Amino acid sequence: DAGITQSPRHKVTETGTPVTLRCHQTENHRYMYWYRQDPGHGLRLIHYSYGVKDTDKGEVSDGYSVSRSKTEDFLLTLESATSSQTSVYFCAISEDVRTEAFFGQGTRLTVV
């Protein structure tokens, strides 16, 4: 299995609190992605990174920020969590879209 881990795996938080999810890889892949998965929608891209300190927005980036200070770590931050951000979050890594993508196990976030 590709070396990609997400933490935490489950979190319940209150509306208005900041939350940070971590994605850690041991594969030295260039690209890292954060997706959310909701019923009735496919996986939707929040933000992605194409190198250290190089990030870009995805289709559902409002309310989220990211940072990548090291190749192996990609952090997703909800500055002030809202109930609409209750979701399952997946991190993925790849060298390129022409190569295989590897996914983390997901983080189930509940905002109450």
Place this chain on the structure above:
Amino acid sequence: KNEVEQSPQNLTAQEGEFITINCSYSVGISALHWLQQHPGGGIVSLFMLSSGKKKHGRLIATINIQEKHSSLHITASHPRDSAVYICAVGTSGSRLTFGEGTQLTVNP
């Protein structure tokens, strides 16, 4: 209209049946991925292809670039094949765009 459309959304089969899941896309792509998601959430890459056909065990994936269509076939289906199958296309830059998935249930 979504850029990636999968059909059917739900599929129930009896063990041993031949299964086909379809994926149509409306954009130019660099590659197409088929993924599997089991209950409990983990997502696994099954295939990545940009032309032709690939086979792995009982799974076969085909793509027709001109028609912008791909199919995933499962031969001799088994209850352990029950999962959500997701089609994703690599488009501009390094992004993947996903279909909504096909929920497959194989009954014994």
